[in-house]
Every structure is written in structure tokens, then in C-alpha cells.
Amino acid sequence: LLYAGTDAGAFVSFDDGDHWQPLQMNLPTAWVRDLLVHGDDLIAATQGRAIWVLDDLSPLRQWNANIASQPLHLFKPADALRVHANNNKDTPLPPETPLGKNPPNGAIIDYSLGTRTRGPVTIDILDASGKVVIRHFSSDAQPEDPRAERYFDADWLQPEKMPAATPGLHRFVWNLRHARPRAASYDYSIAAVFGEDTPTSPQGAFVLPGQYTVVLKANGHEQRQPLTVKMDPRVHTSEADLQAALAFSQEVGDALDKAYVGYAQQKAVAKQLGTLSDQLGDKSANKSLHDEISALQTKLQPSQKETLDQASDFTAISGQLAALESDAESADTAPTPAQQQVLASASDRLEAAWRQWRTLQSGELAKLNADLKSVGMKRVNIPPKDKLDAGEPDPGKDLP
Numbered sequence: 001l002l003y004a005g006t007d008a009g010a011f012v013s014f015d016d017g018d019h020w021q022p023l024q025m026n027l028p029t030a031w032v033r034d035l036l037v038h039g040d041d042l043i044a045a046t047q048g049r050a051i052w053v054l055d056d057l058s059p060l061r062q063w064n065a066n067i068a069s070q071p072l073h074l075f076k077p078a079d080a081l082r083v084h085a086n087n088n089k090d091t092p093l094p095p096e097t098p099l100g101k102n103p104p105n106g107a108i109i110d111y112s113l114g115t116r117t118r119g120p121v122t123i124d125i126l127d128a129s130g131k132v133v134i135r136h137f138s139s140d141a142q143p144e145d146p147r148a149e150r151y152f153d154a155d156w157l158q159p160e161k162m163p164a165a166t167p168g169l170h171r172f173v174w175n176l177r178h179a180r181p182r183a184a185s186y187d188y189s190i191a192a193v194f195g196e197d198t199p200t201s202p203q204g205a206f207v208l209p210g211q212y213t214v215v216l217k218a219n220g221h222e223q224r225q226p227l228t229v230k231m232d233p234r235v236h237t238s239e240a241d242l243q244a245a246l247a248f249s250q251e252v253g254d255a256l257d258k259a260y261v262g263y264a265q266q267k268a269v270a271k272q273l274g275t276l277s278d279q280l281g282d283k284s285a286n287k288s289l290h291d292e293i294s295a296l297q298t299k300l301q302p303s304q305k306e307t308l309d310q311a312s313d314f315t316a317i318s319g320q321l322a323a324l325e326s327d328a329e330s331a332d333t334a335p336t337p338a339q340q341q342v343l344a345s346a347s348d349r350l351e352a353a354w355r356q357w358r359t360l361q362s363g364e365l366a367k368l369n370a371d372l373k374s375v376g377m378k379r380v381n382i383p384p385k386d387k388l389d390a391g392e393p394d395p396g397k398d399l400p
Contacts, residue, residue, distance in 0.1 A: 001061060003042060005032025010044050014063060027052050040078040055103040059110045059169065071114040074216040074223040080107035082176055082206055083232045086191040087330055095194040106175040107227055111216050112168065118219060119165035125174060126213040134207060135174060139165035146186040146200045158197040165218070176229060177204040181253035181325065182260040184318035202325035205249035208242055241334035248335040252325045255347055259321060262357050263314035264388040269365070270300045272380050292368045299360060312349045320346050
């Protein structure tokens with residue numbers, strides 16, 4: 001494998017210089033005065049223009065003529081660095097500010113698909129044992145749409161990218177994180193760069209440095225490649241502290257999910273109660289049912305009088321846990337005593353919220369369902385945990 005710089009740009013040869021082809025990509029026509037292979041990257045110095053970097057040479061180093069004719073080919077990924085992309089806490093730079101483009105943040109996964117590719121194409125990340133799936137991505141999956149309030153122009157957002165399923169060479173980037181925990185709401189980070197995606201927090205915990213396996217599946221074929229995740233060389237946190245940080249984030253994530261379930265179930269019930277109230281019509285003719293529905297709607301409203309540290313409703317608890325998870329994600333350190341104290345307090349209030357919710361289900365809500373049944377009206381359903389959508393309620397099991 002050879003690289004050449006000329007007065008017309010950069011070129012590459014796969015056969016010891018017998019044949020050459022352009023390596024321009026987004027490099028403008030410029031005199032390439034010097035070339036340097038630095039780790040897994042190629043750096044080109046141009047005459048009076050700029051420094052240009054081709055990130056991750058793995059596909060070029062592994063390329064051969066047979067790959068294009070294969071139904072699929074997964075290139076062995078370069079080592080991935082566990083780096084925080086952007087922890088800026090100040091106002092982002094304006095769009096017109098000239099900026100260089102950083103390499104993709106995470107593990108770069110390159111693959112090739114043949115001309116007869118039929119979707120879906122899936123990519124799985126397995127743990128060191130090769131059995132536990134850390135992340136799953138599919139070309140036919142719907143992009144994630146966290147419920148975050150956008151307070152800025154949409155140009156600062158980029159749609160989530162799924163693995164491509166079209167013939168040819170493709171690049172997919174895994175951000176080295178576990179799946180994002182479910183939460184009642186999310187917030188956009190101020191750590192943003194125009195043209196790149198604005199992060200939505202909480203994002204999900206970083207995986208630990210170590211060995212993983214990438215699995216590519218398409219057209220009934222499967223290929224696997226090892227992936228090494230390395231620590232940011234500027235960070236010297238002990239393995240024990242990293243494990244403690246991951247365990248803490250997972251504990252917060254479990255609590256967040258539990259709060260989300262209660263929040264989404266109550267939201268689904270509240271929407272059904274509103275529909276029932278409209279269907280009943282004249283309040284004087286159905287006063288007892290209207291009174292029952294009104295009382296339930298009042299009890300499902302979040303409290304407005306408590307402070308964040310005292311709030312006992314699912315919405316407020318989820319918000320505090322989401323902020324705690326974002327705080328824990330921001331640094332590669334073991335959880336602090338203050339963070340552990342916040343989690344303990346939120347967990348206690350979460351258990352109390354669930355006790356109140358179960359009592360409401362078995363009491364007033366069960367009575368309302370019985371009264372609705374007696375007049376031939378549809379019962380109120382609670383969506384099961386795996387069928388929750390905070391935007392629209394899904395049909396669930398009938399209450400007793």
C-alpha cells in the first residue's frame with residue numbers, strides 16, 4: 001500500500017505502485033507537499049492551504065479485489081478511543097466560525113455490501129464473551145426521537161444514522177455507549193457544534209475499555225471482527241473506578257426506567273380519562289362518573305408545591321435522575337458521595353411513588369372500571385412495560 005502527493009492532489013496504490021487512483025474525497029485540488037501515516041490516519045500537508053487528515057485507514061489496508069464481489073465484507077476496525085466528544089459548558093460557536101472537523105467519535109465500523117443486497121442489515125456489538133449483546137443496530141430501525149424541547153434552529157441537529165443497506169462501501173460509527181435509558185424527558189446539551197449533532201442527555205453510559213466483537217449480518221450471511229476499546233490516553237482513572245462508574249450509571253438507568261414506566265402509564269391513563277369525560281357529555285346526567293374521573297385526574301397531576309429534592313411524582317423524579325445520569329457521564333470518575341446520596345433519595349421517593357400508583361390502581365381506578373363496565377363503557381387500560389409510548393398510549397391489559 002503506497003500513498004503519493006502531487007501538484008494535483010493525493011493518490012493511492014494497492015499494488016506497490018504499478019497502478020494509482022485518486023484519494024481526493026473532500027480534498028480540493030491542491031499541491032500535496034508532504035504525507036505522514038500517523039497511527040491509523042493519513043495526514044497530508046498542502047501548499048499554502050491546510051492540513052488534511054483521512055481518518056482510519058483500516059479499509060485501505062485490508063482492501064483487495066475480491067471484496068467487491070462478496071455479498072458482504074466486514075473490515076477489522078481500528079482500535080477505538082473512549083473519548084468524551086465535547087464537554088463545553090459555554091455558548092456554542094456561531095455557525096460562521098471556521099472550524100476543522102474532528103474524526104468520528106467512537107468505533108468506526110467499515111463494511112462492504114454486494115450488488116444483490118436485500119435488507120435489513122444489522123450490526124451487533126458483543127461483550128468480551130462474544131455472547132452478550134451490548135448494542136443492536138438495524139438498517140430498518142426508526143431513528144431515535146428523544147422527547148427533548150428544541151430551543152434552537154433545527155440546522156444544529158442531525159438525524160440519527162442507521163446502518164446503510166445499499167450496495168457498496170459504508171461506514172457506521174458506534175459511540176461506545178450503552179443504550180440510552182428511558183426517561184420522562186430529555187434535554188439538549190449546550191455542547192454543540194454547527195453541522196454536527198447536538199447531544200441529547202442522558203446519553204447512556206460508556207462501555208469499559210476492553211475487547212468486544214462486531215457482528216455484521218445481511219442476506220443470510222454473517223461476519224465477525226474483534227474490536228479493541230482503549231482508554232483516553234490523557235485519562236488515568238483506575239479500572240476499579242471505571243467499573244464503579246459504570247455500575248452507578250446502570251443503577252441510575254434502572255431507576256430512570258422504573259420512573260419512566262410509571263410516568264408513561266399514568267400519562268396513558270390520563271389521556272383515556274380525558275376521552276371518557278368527553279364521551280360522557282352532560283355532567284349532570286353522569287355526575288358520579290364525572291366526579292370519579294375528575295378525582296383521578298387530579299391525583300395524576302404532578303405536584304407543584306414540592307422542591308425537586310422532595311417531589312414524589314414520576315415526572316420530577318425522572319428529571320432529577322436524568323440530571324444525575326448526565327452528571328455522572330461527564331467525567332471518567334467513580335461516583336461521588338453527593339451523587340450516591342442523590343440516587344438514594346430519589347430511589348426512596350420512587351418507591352413511594354410506585355406505592356401510591358399501585359394503591360390508585362387497585363382502589364379508585366378499579367372502582368371506576370367497574371362503574372364503567374356497569375354502563376357498558378370501555379374500561380381504562382394500563383399499557384404493559386414493553387408497550388409504552390409517552391407520546392401515545394398503547395392498548396394494555398385490563399385492570400381488575
